[in-house]
Amino acid sequence: MSTEAAILERRAIQYRDYPEEKKAEALLAYEANSFNVSQTARQLGIPRQTLDYWIKDAERFAEIQKGKRGILADRLENIAYSLVDSIDSHDLSIVPLQNKATSLAIAIDKMQLLRGQPTSISQSVISEEERQVKMAEIFSRLEARAIEAQTEPVSPVAQIEE
Secondary structure, three states, rough: OHHHHHHHHHHHHHHOOOOOOHHHHHHHHHHOOOOOOOOOOHHHHOOOOHHHHHHHOHHHHHHHHHHHHHHHHHHHHHHHHHHHHHHOOOOOOOOOOHHHHHHHHHHHHHHHHHHHOOOOOOOOOOOOHHHHHHHHHHHHHHHHHHHHHOOOOOHHHHHHHO
């Protein structure tokens, strides 16, 4: 093999050409991994520098990402269901319950991130109307205490001290 052919072959190995869909999936995984480049590159088996380059050029993959986001979220949901079934079957001889539960939590967390849903309880359990009623009650009690404090008779001992 000639030297030029060897160089071209080496470059072909070094600079793999990834399909646009693979790049979009990698960017979604990067987002799902809380924007951790090293972790995502390791998980996907791609060079960190390659992922960095794709991140800088992310706008180019935005349209593909939209479609992939739903597909990936659905896949994670199926994984979550499989993990629940696995836990239900009590087959813990190979994989401990803690590992299955952790995997389940991660799958659900990533699925929710991809769907734009909160990953923790970040909203109040009570409605806005209920919150306003409670606040009005609190203000009424505070106001009553303030009025009570102003109209309390002064004890004779307090008058002597003044």
